[in-house]
Amino acid sequence: MQKSGRLSTDSQKLLEHCGIKINLQQQRLLAFAENMPIDIMRVRDDDIPGLVMDGVVDLGIIGENVLEEELLNRRAQGEDPRYFILRRLDFGACRLSLALPLDEPFTGPQCLQGKRIATSYPHLLKQYLDKLGINFKSCLLNGSVEVAPRAGLADAICDLVSTGATLEANGLREVEVIYRSKACLIQSDVELPPAKQALIDKLMIRIQGVIQARESKYIMLHAPTERLDDIVALLPGAERPTILPLAGDKQRVAMHMVSSETLFWETMENLKALGASSILVLPIEKMME
Ligand code: ATP
Ligand code: MG
Numbered sequence: 001m002q003k004s005g006r007l008s009t010d011s012q013k014l015l016e017h018c019g020i021k022i023n024l025q026q027q028r029l030l031a032f033a034e035n036m037p038i039d040i041m042r043v044r045d046d047d048i049p050g051l052v053m054d055g056v057v058d059l060g061i062i063g064e065n066v067l068e069e070e071l072l073n074r075r076a077q078g079e080d081p082r083y084f085i086l087r088r089l090d091f092g093a094c095r096l097s098l099a100l101p102l103d104e105p106f107t108g109p110q111c112l113q114g115k116r117i118a119t120s121y122p123h124l125l126k127q128y129l130d131k132l133g134i135n136f137k138s139c140l141l142n143g144s145v146e147v148a149p150r151a152g153l154a155d156a157i158c159d160l161v162s163t164g165a166t167l168e169a170n171g172l173r174e175v176e177v178i179y180r181s182k183a184c185l186i187q188s189d190v191e192l193p194p195a196k197q198a199l200i201d202k203l204m205i206r207i208q209g210v211i212q213a214r215e216s217k218y219i220m221l222h223a224p225t226e227r228l229d230d231i232v233a234l235l236p237g238a239e240r241p242t243i244l245p246l247a248g249d250k251q252r253v254a255m256h257m258v259s260s261e262t263l264f265w266e267t268m269e270n271l272k273a274l275g276a277s278s279i280l281v282l283p284i285e286k287m288m289e
Pocket of ligand 2: 044045046
């Protein structure tokens with residue numbers, strides 16, 4: 001996993017929520033799980049795809065952007081790297097976008113014909129612009145890509161964006177998204193001893209449970225008996241609610257259910273309009289189907 005950066009806290013939390021107790025010492029490259037036979041290697045994110053592709057480690061947590069760039073890079077060098085994507089994760093969302101100085105006109109990617117574009121993702125950029133038949137010169141920068149136009153190094157940039165604040169602060173505007181990324185869990189192609197594979201399978205079920213729980217809510221409410229179907233229809237992913245009698249009230253019941261989506265205020269207001277009351281939305285800690 002990434003040692004320190006945008007993926008490290010979420011990666012660590014995911015493992016913790018899966019019940020893996022890791023004793024992380026800040027500066028150490030290797031850490032050990034206290035309660036499972038798992039060793040954690042913490043490196044720069046750029047090194048993770050290669051470590052998995054070369055079979056040095058069994059699993060990696062990495063942004064799809066970095067993974068795909070390394071795949072294209074190795075293919076360009078005549079290699080045929082192999083790995084499995086086990087699962088897309090629920091963090092690390094960002095997009096790789098083209099951005100231009102605010103005063104540059106943009107009517108479509110054709111405007112980039114023959115331009116110099118600064119990026120840390122030359123292969124993803126080339127793959128995208130090649131498909132559109134656009135020639136460009138790439139200027140490879142491994143950091144501070146956003147300053148390249150002002151420094152006179154490039155006419156445009158292709159960089160990661162999540163809110164757009166960095167672009168704005170540098171007088172740039174996003175004109176085209178070329179790749180959408182999230183973190184993912186990958187496994188090396190090396191055949192593993194059955195016990196190790198069984199541990200990975202177990203981990204996958206736990207990860208599924210953790211992510212599903214994070215995306216779900218436990219909902220409790222009181223509802224008029226005759227409006228039960230209308231109320232269930234308003235709740236995404238809540239198929240079969242538990243119905244419980246309310247002491248001393250024959251017209252209404254208590255409903256308990258798991259909803260697979262976040263419940264917005266609007267939905268709660270609509271529930272209330274249907275006669276629901278005492279609506280509680282609770283987080284779920286763990287789930288297993
Ligand atoms: P390292 O020192 O490990 O090489 P880094 O500086 O290359 O770190 P980070 O900035 O920590 O990388 O980003 C790691 C990953 O987080 C990115 O490759 C991307 O997948 C994801 N990410 C999510 N949001 C953003 C964002 N706003 N900007 C950049 N990366 C983001
Ligand atoms: Mg990096």
